[in-house]
Amino acid sequence: MSRSWLLVTLVLGVSGLALSARMLALLTIPGKSHHILQYSVMQALAKRGHQIVVYGHFLPPSPVENITYYVLNSSFVELTDDWRFEDFKDFCQMYSFFGFGA
Numbered sequence: 001m002s003r004s005w006l007l008v009t010l011v012l013g014v015s016g017l018a019l020s021a022r023m024l025a026l027l028t029i030p031g032k033s034h035h036i037l038q039y040s041v042m043q044a045l046a047k048r049g050h051q052i053v054v055y056g057h058f059l060p061p062s063p064v065e066n067i068t069y070y071v072l073n074s075s076f077v078e079l080t081d082d083w084r085f086e087d088f089k090d091f092c093q094m095y096s097f098f099g100f101g102a
Helices: 002-015 032-047 075-080 085-094
Strands: 022-026 051-056 067-071
Touching: 022 032, 032 051, 032 067
Parallel strands: 022 051, 051 067
Antiparallel strands: none
């Protein structure tokens, strides 16, 4: 049984029928910096022909062909949506870990 699956995998890999894939990305961390990094990876994969479905907290700056986005609701995103630098600095000082703060 395992040899037949190995043979099927090898044939698909060599024949070119498996050159693109459908991918699912679950971006569960509501941090914009994490999303920026992941979006650049997904854009590169989409340019190579992969179909990607993304569940995340932020929409990309511009739509990309082959990528479908679904926005997840998060109270953290709503809380930090209108933060200014001064607000963030106060937040860091109030909740500083191990004595570190901005």
